[in-house]
Amino acid sequence: MTAAGAARRAGWLLPGLFLFILALELLKKGAAAVGPLLRGLDITGLPGALGFGWVMACVVLSGSPVAAIALALLAARTLSTEEAFGMIGGSRLGASFVVLVIGMLDDLRTHRTEKRSAYIGVAALVTTAVVYLPALALGLLALRAGAFAGLRLEGRDLGSVVASVYGPLTTLLAGHIHAALLFLAGIGCLLAAFRVIDRVLPDLQGRESPVTLAGRVAYRPWFMFAVGLGVTALTLSVSVSLSLLVPLAARGYVRRENVVPYILGANITTFIDTVFAGALVGHPDAVRVVVVLMATVTALSLPLVFLCPYAFERFVDRMARAATGSARAVAIFVAGLFLVPLLLMALS
Secondary structure (H helix, E strand, O other), rough: OOOHHHHHHHHHHHHHHHHHHHHHHHHHHHHHHHHHHHHOOOOOEEEEEEHHHHHHHHOOOOOOHHHHHHHHHHHHHOOOOHHHHHHHHHHHHHHHHHHHHHHHHHHHHHOOOOOHHHHHHHHHHHHHHHHHHHHHHHHHHHHOOOOOOOOOOOOOOHHHHHHHHHHHHHHHHHHOHHHHHHHHHHHHHHHHHHHHEEEEOOOOOOOOOOOHOOOOOOOOHHHHHHHHHHHHHHHHOHHHHOOOOHHHHHHOOOOHHHHHHHHHHHHOOOOOOHHHHHHHOOOOHHHHHHHHHHHHHHHHHHHHHHHHHHHHHHHHHHHHHOOOHHHHHHHHHHHHHHHHHHHHHOOO
16 A cells, blocks of 8 residues: 555545544434333343444444443443443443345345355354353352442543543534434444444455465464454454455355464454443443453454364364255244344343
């Protein structure tokens, strides 16, 4: 990339951050309208919030905006600490759905009988579920035991700057716009912020991307794990970093056995932007719930990478091959992907 191109990309950073913080402020102001909706849907407790975050991430095809919304609802006291924890976990479970959608479209576009691209989406969803569901259970125990209770990244100094810059605008809007519309505006602003920030991020689909280079070196689980960590840290989106696998795997740059450790790494650093959002919303537990989940996901992922990588890869491979063996199998898998969180919401 030329210096001029890099400068143009960097020029989008400040507008992106401005929109991101504005979105959080609008979400907090409009959160009062969401409480009755959640209670009307009878979404209470961790299971209901988990299912709600899962479905929301599938619908918007991204987990980061849903996680940020959960933190804003926590700051507005609409969600409890455990409910926000569950909704953030659900957003991670649903975030990989976009990879499956992209994979299915790629298979349809190329008239591929073997669901090679859809396989990546299923592998991402299975790997995420196997790690995140027990991580949520461990994280809940850790929260109740007071883990990271002393952790405070509330951004007090930044908060005063935010209040002075955004306070007049959000107060004006809150006085003239219904809270529900204000919340919807916050969601739209958040999606726009992520789109603008995408312009700043490096293009990892070029010939010399880390993932492409990884396909040329001797395969090691720890190496692909590190690549997943790094690519997601750069893109700030697990949906983006995992979606990169679809064209690369379809063209043979990444082998199927490379996919699982990459996904495990991506599922850890995907929390970076959520930690930043937690520091901005002003709730003492906002950063804590994110760090607890990040810690439990890391604790469960490391043994799968360094102790039993091949056994875990074979398990995921069997599940993904079964789910992509036919169009009917894919349809059943997608139906289950929505049915499980809806059942969680219904049982809450």
